[in-house]
Amino acid sequence: MKVTLHVWRQAGPAAPGRFVRYDMTDVSPDMSFLEMLDVLNQQLIARREEPIAFDHDCREGICGACGMVINGRPHGPQRATTACQLHMRTFPDGAELWIEPWRARAFPLIKDLVVDRGALDRIVQAGGFITVRTGSAPEANAIPVPKRDADLAMDAAACIGCGACVAACPNASAMLFVAAKVSHLGLLPQGQPERSTRVANLVAQMDAEGFGACTNHGECMAACPKEISIDFIARLNRDYIKAAISHEG
Amino acid sequence: MELRSKVPSGPLAEQWERHRAEIKLVNPANKLKHRIIVVGSGLAGASAAASLAELGYNVSCFCFQDSARRAHSIAAQGGINAAKNYQNDGDSVFRLFYDTVKGGDFRAREANVYRLAQISVNIIDQCVAQGVPFAREYGGLLANRSFGGVQVSRTFYARGQTGQQLLLGAYQALSRQIGLSKVTMYPRSEMLDLVVVDGRARGIIVRDLVSGRVSAHGGDAVVLATGGYSNVYYLSTNAKGCNVTAIWRAHKRGAAFANPCFTQIHPTCIPVTGHHQAKLTLMSESLRNDGRIWVPRRKGDTRSPNEIPDDERDYYLERLYPSYGNLAPRDIASRRAKEVCDEGRGVGPGGHGVYLDFRDAIARLGREVIAERYGNLFEMYQRITAENPFAAPMRIYPAPHYTMGGLWVDYNLMTTIDGLYAIGEANYSDHGANRLGASALMQGLADGYFILPYTIGDYLAQVKLDQLDTAHPAFRRTQAEVSDRVNKLVAAGGRKSVDAFHRELGRLLWDNCGMSRAAAGLQEARDRICVLREEFWRDVYVGGTGEDFNQTLEHAGRVADFLEFAELMCHDALHREESCGCHFREEYQTPEGEAKRDDARFGYVAAWEFAGVGVAPVLHREPLEFATVHPAQRSYT
Ligand SMILES: Cc1cc2nc3c(=O)[nH]c(=O)nc-3n(C[C@H](O)[C@H](O)[C@H](O)COP(=O)(O)OP(=O)(O)OC[C@H]3O[C@@H](n4cnc5c(N)ncnc54)[C@H](O)[C@@H]3O)c2cc1C
Numbered sequence: 001m002k003v004t005l006h007v008w009r010q011a012g013p014a015a016p017g018r019f020v021r022y023d024m025t026d027v028s029p030d031m032s033f034l035e036m037l038d039v040l041n042q043q044l045i046a047r048r049e050e051p052i053a054f055d056h057d058c059r060e061g062i063c064g065a066c067g068m069v070i071n072g073r074p075h076g077p078q079r080a081t082t083a084c085q086l087h088m089r090t091f092p093d094g095a096e097l098w099i100e101p102w103r104a105r106a107f108p109l110i111k112d113l114v115v116d117r118g119a120l121d122r123i124v125q126a127g128g129f130i131t132v133r134t135g136s137a138p139e140a141n142a143i144p145v146p147k148r149d150a151d152l153a154m155d156a157a158a159c160i161g162c163g164a165c166v167a168a169c170p171n172a173s174a175m176l177f178v179a180a181k182v183s184h185l186g187l188l189p190q191g192q193p194e195r196s197t198r199v200a201n202l203v204a205q206m207d208a209e210g211f212g213a214c215t216n217h218g219e220c221m222a223a224c225p226k227e228i229s230i231d232f233i234a235r236l237n238r239d240y241i242k243a244a245i246s247h248e249g
Numbered sequence: 250m251e252l253r254s255k256v257p258s259g260p261l262a263e264q265w266e267r268h269r270a271e272i273k274l275v276n277p278a279n280k281l282k283h284r285i286i287v288v289g290s291g292l293a294g295a296s297a298a299a300s301l302a303e304l305g306y307n308v309s310c311f312c313f314q315d316s317a318r319r320a321h322s323i324a325a326q327g328g329i330n331a332a333k334n335y336q337n338d339g340d341s342v343f344r345l346f347y348d349t350v351k352g353g354d355f356r357a358r359e360a361n362v363y364r365l366a367q368i369s370v371n372i373i374d375q376c377v378a379q380g381v382p383f384a385r386e387y388g389g390l391l392a393n394r395s396f397g398g399v400q401v402s403r404t405f406y407a408r409g410q411t412g413q414q415l416l417l418g419a420y421q422a423l424s425r426q427i428g429l430s431k432v433t434m435y436p437r438s439e440m441l442d443l444v445v446v447d448g449r450a451r452g453i454i455v456r457d458l459v460s461g462r463v464s465a466h467g468g469d470a471v472v473l474a475t476g477g478y479s480n481v482y483y484l485s486t487n488a489k490g491c492n493v494t495a496i497w498r499a500h501k502r503g504a505a506f507a508n509p510c511f512t513q514i515h516p517t518c519i520p521v522t523g524h525h526q527a528k529l530t531l532m533s534e535s536l537r538n539d540g541r542i543w544v545p546r547r548k549g550d551t552r553s554p555n556e557i558p559d560d561e562r563d564y565y566l567e568r569l570y571p572s573y574g575n576l577a578p579r580d581i582a583s584r585r586a587k588e589v590c591d592e593g594r595g596v597g598p599g600g601h602g603v604y605l606d607f608r609d610a611i612a613r614l615g616r617e618v619i620a621e622r623y624g625n626l627f628e629m630y631q632r633i634t635a636e637n638p639f640a641a642p643m644r645i646y647p648a649p650h651y652t653m654g655g656l657w658v659d660y661n662l663m664t665t666i667d668g669l670y671a672i673g674e675a676n677y678s679d680h681g682a683n684r685l686g687a688s689a690l691m692q693g694l695a696d697g698y699f700i701l702p703y704t705i706g707d708y709l710a711q712v713k714l715d716q717l718d719t720a721h722p723a724f725r726r727t728q729a730e731v732s733d734r735v736n737k738l739v740a741a742g743g744r745k746s747v748d749a750f751h752r753e754l755g756r757l758l759w760d761n762c763g764m765s766r767a768a769a770g771l772q773e774a775r776d777r778i779c780v781l782r783e784e785f786w787r788d789v790y791v792g793g794t795g796e797d798f799n800q801t802l803e804h805a806g807r808v809a810d811f812l813e814f815a816e817l818m819c820h821d822a823l824h825r826e827e828s829c830g831c832h833f834r835e836e837y838q839t840p841e842g843e844a845k846r847d848d849a850r851f852g853y854v855a856a857w858e859f860a861g862v863g864v865a866p867v868l869h870r871e872p873l874e875f876a877t878v879h880p881a882q883r884s885y886t
């Protein structure tokens with residue numbers, strides 16, 4: 001099949017950026033989207049042009065490294081699918097594709113499609129954990145966890161930290177990411193002692209990183225490759241209010 | 250070079266306990282004065298960095314991804330073993346130990362494996378306390394499933410994302426220490442060399458992948474937790490960035506490399522679809538709990554699978570290994586798949602595939618149960634192949650997956666360079682010639698949480714280290730060498746792409762040093778690797794600059810190292826004139842086509858000493874003594 005690509009090219013954070021057009025022929029429908037970019041990059045290298053920089057590693061939809069906006073949608077059009085798992089058969093022959101990096105104040109651009117998502121790490125560092133020293137844990141089956149809670153915690157914990165939720169949000173909010181972490185740990189008995197400090201610290205760090213506020217657009221859930229539910233945002237809000245009240249009291 | 254395994258004396262079951270009691274401790278105030286460098290943030294690296302920091306050490310941790318959370322451990326699907334015996338099915342520390350030693354075809358050190366089995370139970374406790382959402386039964390207790398090569402149910406799992414959840418647990422512990430400023434994290438940073446001063450590892454040279462800046466980092470000990478090197482085959486189930494660079498550069502500085510040819514080819518991966526293919530995708534071994542593997546009885550049978558009646562199907566694993574059936578160990582399952590495909594009975598494009606069929610399991614358990622167990626794996630399969638495993642069997646084929654070989658380490662996980670440790674997949678330790686499923690996660694976390702943090706103290710408590718800074722000539726010299734190499738790669742103005750070299754190397758190894766090996770092929774591969782390496786430095790084209798984010802340059806450095814390392818792999822495979830586990834030498838097999846070991850001649854770990862690029866390495870042998878398990882011909886029939 002044939003596709004026409006318009007790829008955002010930008011040499012560095014301070015350099016000007018623009019879309020560059022590439023016409024691709026002989027694209028196999030069995031190729032993944034990133035394999036298609038690999039092929040293009042090989043052609044660029046053969047022409048002594050600079051290949052397109054993009055983040056990727058596992059190519060199995062789990063590491064969260066890959067991420068680009070394809071025709072206005074983070075990770076492209078397919079439901080619950082990262083860019084690396086998207087296959088060219090999803091697109092019609094002759095498709096025209098616009099490919100851009102995540103755009104958000106908290107994700108400064110590095111080069112082409114690559115951005116710095118360190119802000120998400122810093123949010124976790126602010127309290128996205130359960131404090132437990134190695135070696136101090138009680139016997140694993142000492143505290144039973146109802147299957148329903150464990151399953152729901154797992155739904156939240158499935159977040160791959162790719163940042164698609166931020167890229168999809170008109171306010172560039174990281175609320176879904178934060179809500180997933182708060183819910184994952186807050187649903188488990190082990191996470192209770194730090195539950196209210198955790199939510200307060202994560203939200204404070206999210207604000208400090210320059211992410212926008214959540215105004216319930218719901219675009220984040222639609223873009224999330226792991227289909228993390230915005231119900232977790234409601235859960236975060238409840239925890240947040242409770243934490244605020246208990247701090248005052 | 251002398252290999253001293255430092256295995257404690259006394260009965261197997263008491264060795265670790267006693268060793269821990271006798272180990273020298275660093276007093277808390279002194280811990281604050283030490284800096285430890287940990288390269289890697291996967292299960293092994295993140296758990297080690299976090300635990301060391303909790304103990305009071307200052308830690309610098311490096312990874313090449315943009316976040317510590319993206320290390321390739323994240324991709325592990327199936328599960329992690331532990332001898333909890335929660336299922337009351339007769340499991341025990343001894344049984345886990347025994348299964349692992351036998352599964353590894355008697356090429357691992359008994360003492361290490363026993364310790365691993367003992368620690369396995371603490372790992373589950375630790376992870377649950379961190380909030381790892383393992384699968385649970387309705388009563389709220391932890392659930393288990395089975396993996397290949399064993400007859401008990403001891404595998405803990407979190408849907409099909411066990412590695413992700415374990416890594417997030419370790420990453421969160423690491424993040425906490427970063428927040429407390431006990432760990433300094435350096436993402437997008439690649440270690441390109443080791444600095445050795447007076448015979449001791451004292452630091453590393455790192456390239457910042459964004460700015461291209463090359464810098465030196467000093468410390469009192471260096472821990473390599475840099476994962477496996479399956480990408481030497483180009484196509485593998487590993488992430489694109491997985492490499493041999495860190496351990497290879499350490500090898501060139503004096504660390505012995507053990508059993509480099511022991512590479513695991515995993516039986517259940519999605520077959521190759523075309524030339525564009527950049528990597529292969531694993532379908533978790535857990536699928537073999539319920540999926541049945543078969544090919545048509547008749548060669549060249551092109552009917553669709555659902556039209557082939559049962560009596561015209563060959564469930565070859567069930568036929569050959571009635572007591573383990575579809576759960577035969579990986580090396581065996583892979584080799585048998587290759588065999589039936591080589592006979593012309595393979596299915597799918599090119600005949601490189603066998604069926605993994607859920608029809609009977611769906612009929613027995615219902616679609617819902619199967620969806621609950623494997624839903625996300627089925628979806629992944631469908632996304633990649635556009636075929637629905639509920640309607641027609643999956644097609645699978647073996648692919649390179651895991652490397653049992655790695656840096657040689659003693660019982661304390663120290664390499665042959667003082668102060669240099671290797672943990673996780675980067676060392677050779679516990680899996681012998683074949684790793685059983687769900688045991689790599691266990692080993693990485695055992696090393697990182699529970700072994701290294703103690704054993705490194707033993708070294709630091711006894712050694713007297715001079716204060717060094719990176720202005721020391723050894724740092725300056727090594728840094729200059731690294732910069733020169735980077736510049737040389739960037740300047741190479743040849744015609745052939747890095748990718749083309751990597752593919753060619755991968756093909757050579759897959760054909761000659763993959764699932765089955767023979768002297769002639771190995772010799773030829775070794776010669777051709779030398780030629781390819783020369784061609785690389787003459788004719789590669791990298792482009793761009795060294796002072797920039799340059800992914801082609803990153804790849805070029807890794808391929809350059811693979812091109813040196815691959816020769817050692819073939820050399821090792823050639824020297825080992827026996828078959829064991831994954832290492833199947835066609836010349837040495839039983840009449841039934843099973844691996845035929847030669848314990849008298851090869852009952853040792855082969856630890857190679859570097860002697861120069863293109864120069865034959867020097868072999869050192871660590872004899873393996875089996876005091877507890879009697880080495881026998883492995884039988885899974
Ligand atoms: C698809 C897949 C599924 C698997 N499933 C299972 C399973 O179900 N059960 C099981 O037990 N095992 C499984 N395994 C094996 C297991 O996941 C790995 O062996 C294990 O996770 C390796 O952990 P590690 O910490 O040693 O290395 P990794 O997780 O690979 O981490 C390596 C780290 O080193 C860093 N690094 C590497 N080189 C450099 C360098 N030069 N400079 C700086 N940093 C560097 C990386 O950035 C990374 O942080 C699976 C493996 C794969 C590929």
Ligand code: FES
Pocket residue numbers: 055056057058059060061062063064065066067082083084085
């Ligand atoms: S490359 Fe890992 S999620 Fe896409």
